[in-house]
Amino acid sequence: MTAEENMPGATLEIAELTRHFGSVVAVDKVSLALAAGEIVAILGPSGSGKSTLLGMVGGQLRPNSGDIRISGEAIVELPPNKRPTATVFQDYALFPHLNVAENIAFGLRMHRWAKPDIERQVAHMLELVGLSGYERRAISQLSGGQRQRVATARALAVQPRVLLLDEPLGALDRQIRLRLQKELGELLRRLRMTALLVTHDQQEAFAMSDRVAVMRNGKLLQVATPGELYRSPHDAFTATFLGKGRLLSGTIVKQEAGMLVVAAEGATFTCRGEGQSGSAVEVLIRPEHVLIVPNGSSGATWQDVTVQDITPAGETSDIVLARGDFRIESVVLGLPVHKPGDKVAIGLAPSGPFVMP
Amino acid sequence: MSAGLVKNARGSGWITAAALPWLASLLVFFALPLAGLAALSLTDQSGQVSLANYASLADLASGRLDVLLRTLRIGVIVIIASLCIALPVAYYLAKVVQSPRIESLILLLVSATFLAGPLVRTVSWRGILGVHGLINESLLQLGLISEPILSLLYGELAMTLALTYNVFPFLLFTTYLSMKVIDDRIIAAARDLGASPAAAFFRVVLPLAAPGVVTGAVLVFVPTLSAVLEPEILGGTSSRLMATAIRDQFFHAHNWPLGATLTVVLIVSGTITLMLVALVTSLALRACSHYGLSTGVPSHAK
Amino acid sequence: MRSERHVFLTVMTAAMLVFSLTPLVLVSVFSVNASRFYAFPITGLTLQWYSDLLSDDRIWSSLLSSVLIAVGVSAISTCMGTAFAFVVVRGTGRFWRTASVLGFIPLAVPVLVLAAALQVAFVEIGLPLGYGTVIIGHTIFATPFVVLMVVAQLFRYDWRLDAAARDLGASAVETFRHVTLPILMPSIRSGAILGFLLSFNEWAIAFFTGRGFNTLPMLVYSMQRNGLPPSVLAYSSLIVIFVLAAVLLLLPFVLRMLVRGAAQETT
Structure with a gap:
């Protein structure tokens, strides 16, 4: 039983989701639906509320109002450890006291997997991200790109129904970023994983996702395929944020x-x-x-x-x-x-x- | 941002649980005993409310006022002496030395000597300052003196030296820490804009490190107020400090109310002294800038 | 840019090192000197003073008292101090900010004042002076230092690691046990060693609130009053070696944290 065989992504529905920080409305009645296996990028400048939105789906943040459903089941009241989501954090948040294999096994241990199953799943995940043989490496010995792969493997290992990625490639050099964009996108498609991706990089959003949601000042402006968004933006912000003109x-x-x-x-x-x-x-x-x-x-x-x-x-x-x-x-x-x-x-x-x- | 919210989501119940043991201990074994001591200072030995203990301080013949003033004076001298050591050394360790190995080694040696404790540290000075100690022997060997200097040991000099020795690492550590977090580029920018090394230090590094320096100054002043070992082992009879007087009231004269009074006076006058030091320092700095006296020399002026 | 000023700073640092090391090196040298006195000349090599010290029964019973007390202080102050460090770093709002500052207040009060106040209080409430009272006093004295030790690392702690653990299915308790605590362990261990050393070498509080036994500093204090017997030099030298060993145990971590800054953590 592996992620590839048994656990394709589920649907994700976000309805009227709102979150305030004091008097600031970080996310303002955002609604968005992802089909199973769909990859959607939330694209916006810093401060647009995109990370807050992702945090509410992952459970790190509580919404003030609104609803989040995965496969039709409401998850707003669930703590992060009970949600069928997994997050690839910005700058990865890998555990510095654990090695590569232990990082990937962490979630499985928390989910009380049997030891042989954990070993098999860790090996499988390392193979998926092309890091077989790196089991015993310390996190500090890895390059940026390798850390990114470990973070992805760690999140995928727990067989989430929806994968959340917070600026997954933001910390990387341009060359590696371009290569990983392609690899990561292909991996998610092969797994038929539902993924919500937050980025401020238009190229990353366009390269990896089926649809792109443009966000600004807490509001979703437009959700469309990359081509449609570029050719037919609905407002001046989207038009200029996505390219010159x-x-x-x-x-x-x-x-x-x-x-x-x-x-x-x-x-x-x-x-x-x-x-x-x-x-x-x-x-x-x-x-x-x-x-x-x-x-x-x-x-x-x-x-x-x-x-x-x-x-x-x-x-x-x-x-x-x-x-x-x-x-x-x-x-x-x-x-x-x-x-x-x-x-x-x-x-x-x-x-x-x-x-x- | 996300971490902040996890915290809110979990509520503040855990924080109360985490704070309670220490805060409760402080209340029971720190605040209440100090309050009790203050109350005790207002009684006489038969338990009657009385201000006689405080009145007795004004009696000059008792010499207690002299002891108090000497204690405070030496406390201030120890601050100044510690600053003279800690500021250059902390700056050297935090910003100048290139090798992390040397930096670690020096910090390790200072910590190790520091943690040997005041008793061992104080006793060890006797072999340096004694009649046949290191200093006298060296000077005699070099022919700089013909007779050993007797006044090195047993006096204010020896006591102040040992006190400084025992407490200066506090100031060194706090200053080092606050200088360590200063962004190197800020100092580089100051130099780039024409500041001499001294000007960069006094105009940029020192103001930024000020919180650590002030904390350290308090941390070196406070132990001098409670110094018993240093005056007793190195100070001789003429250099008694308040702490010795307090100890004597509790252990020899068995006049606890008077001992309590002396501690209250020590704390209050110590606090006032620190405030005065802060006031004088800030006034002096303001006067310097008012008269255009620079604390650092711009490099092109030379 | 790096020349004349650095000569001054280098010289000052070297002088500080000489100042720090000379007394303790000297006491160690004289602890093996044949002469009975802590004074020149050096007349020969002997281990007599060490054998004097170690054959003194009072030393062993004092050592036992000191270790008992220091272990107790270390355990209690490490638990309370670690817990309180979380309050200092994560407490928000005026109430907890004030409470955090109050937690450090013993640092601003002379140890002797604390010792006197505790003696009076213990006698007033009828708590018999003994091991327990010294442990209480030392705990009040040592805990703020333990808090500082843990806070230093906790301030640099990447709280997203907790979020990541929760995201991967760990409960709040599991997150603390498997992520937060192991990562903080080096500074907690350092705090424990620091608490032990502070208690082990403390004299004033033990002198005021301890009865019926002598801790090592109390014993050595009374020994040195009678003309500084050479066994005190042997004691000093052993303490220096002991502390150096303890610091070597504690410091690799602390120094890495101080010297390299936050660079090695997390990412």
């Missing part, structure tokens, strides 16, 4: 073939989205949708634009374009052919701009 104020001129025609900054162009003709709207234009074309090109949205500034950023370059007071950013692969001061025109990628609801 320019928000323009404009007016819907007409609807045309399922698209909208919007007038903004002295030009009209087509956008995705919904809205009534004549209403004032905010349009999101991401840099990759801003195409630099020769000045005078027919079909360009804005003519007589000046290349103001070029910032190489590795495989891409960021370019700031200006037309009077109007500034907009573009991005190109590699180094641009233009140089600051060049006169160019801007075309917009079809179905790039998005009218936010």
